[in-house]
Amino acid sequence: MGSTLKITTPRDYDLTRDVCSYGYFVLAPNLWDTNKHTLTRPLHLEDGPATVVLRQESKGTLKASFDRTLSAAERAEAKGLITRMLRLNEDETHSKGFHSADPRWKKSGRARLFRSPTLFEDVVKTVTSCNVAWPSTVNMNKQMVRHLGQGGCFPTEARMARARVGTLRGRCRVGYRDQRIIDLAKMFHRGEIDEAWLEHTGTPDDEVFAFLKSLPGIGPYAAGNIMMLLGRYSRLAIDTETVRHGKAALGFKGTDRQIIKKLEKHYEPFGEYKFKSYWFELWTFYETKQGPSETWDREKTATAFTAKNF
DNA sequence: GGTAGACCTGGACGC
DNA sequence: GCGTCCAGGTCTACC
Numbered sequence: 001m002g003s004t005l006k007i008t009t010p011r012d013y014d015l016t017r018d019v020c021s022y023g024y025f026v027l028a029p030n031l032w033d034t035n036k037h038t039l040t041r042p043l044h045l046e047d048g049p050a051t052v053v054l055r056q057e058s059k060g061t062l063k064a065s066f067d068r069t070l071s072a073a074e075r076a077e078a079k080g081l082i083t084r085m086l087r088l089n090e091d092e093t094h095s096k097g098f099h100s101a102d103p104r105w106k107k108s109g110r111a112r113l114f115r116s117p118t119l120f121e122d123v124v125k126t127v128t129s130c131n132v133a134w135p136s137t138v139n140m141n142k143q144m145v146r147h148l149g150q151g152g153c154f155p156t157e158a159r160m161a162r163a164r165v166g167t168l169r170g171r172c173r174v175g176y177r178d179q180r181i182i183d184l185a186k187m188f189h190r191g192e193i194d195e196a197w198l199e200h201t202g203t204p205d206d207e208v209f210a211f212l213k214s215l216p217g218i219g220p221y222a223a224g225n226i227m228m229l230l231g232r233y234s235r236l237a238i239d240t241e242t243v244r245h246g247k248a249a250l251g252f253k254g255t256d257r258q259i260i261k262k263l264e265k266h267y268e269p270f271g272e273y274k275f276k277s278y279w280f281e282l283w284t285f286y287e288t289k290q291g292p293s294e295t296w297d298r299e300k301t302a303t304a305f306t307a308k309n310f
Numbered sequence: 311g312g313t314a315g316a317c318c319t320g321g322a323c324g325c
Numbered sequence: 326g327c328g329t330c331c332a333g334g335t336c337t338a339c340c
Binding site for chain 1: 316317318319320321
Binding site for chain 3: 311312
């Protein structure tokens, strides 16, 4: 019999809606149960891995059931990781702020974007999403968890820092990203990434963006995406999907450069919530093609989300 | 400051 | 079933 935690959430938190809000929810080691509407994943805690199953108990309360007994320190640690992953730190005031900037999402209540329990995992997942189609991203994360993750966890920065480039390339199929991922892991492991500074509200967005861009494997798109993962929504992460969205959903015409300028102008009114407005537009488009995101199965998204299906 | 080409993988397509 | 082409973001070298 493992430990159980009751987690108080903001009143407007909805596990199904708010987990199934960003692609990382279908990347290993996350496992969304499309029938039970639970999120299962192993967490790396002080005394080792522990798998948690998260379910919505009632409005404002989540139940976290673990597969082993946790110490008091581990309970606090797990709570911190879950809070980060589910963005429980973004309270109702934040949601209301977003909805008054962009009322289109008020009815559905969409306001939060799922992320990882750690910044390290978010950064590595972002690198695995660059310059590849979705099926490759799915596979890279699956293989990293399989070959480098203890007890089904996402690899820790310490483990990843010790990994061989051959393992990452040959077994985890990350290609030329191998050395970059190891270099990132070493930087995290050596404490060269100041998470407190990156998350501090007093740190200007421009400085965070410039720092992120200086990291190995992180360019303008990845830096913009990590900004969002850090809770900074004032800029977009522009990739080919963004341009496609500009053309297909917003009807913009012209060269890619012209379309990007139009996109920047289009999202300007949403100010500090720009990314969210953009993302939920894009997410809605995906749902029109693939059905509600809560029905997306982890294994099937690898094949469903291919060019021919869009 | 802008740009061409290399970097890998896996899906799509033609045979 | 095999070979070829192509998409995707970052990095380096070069102008």
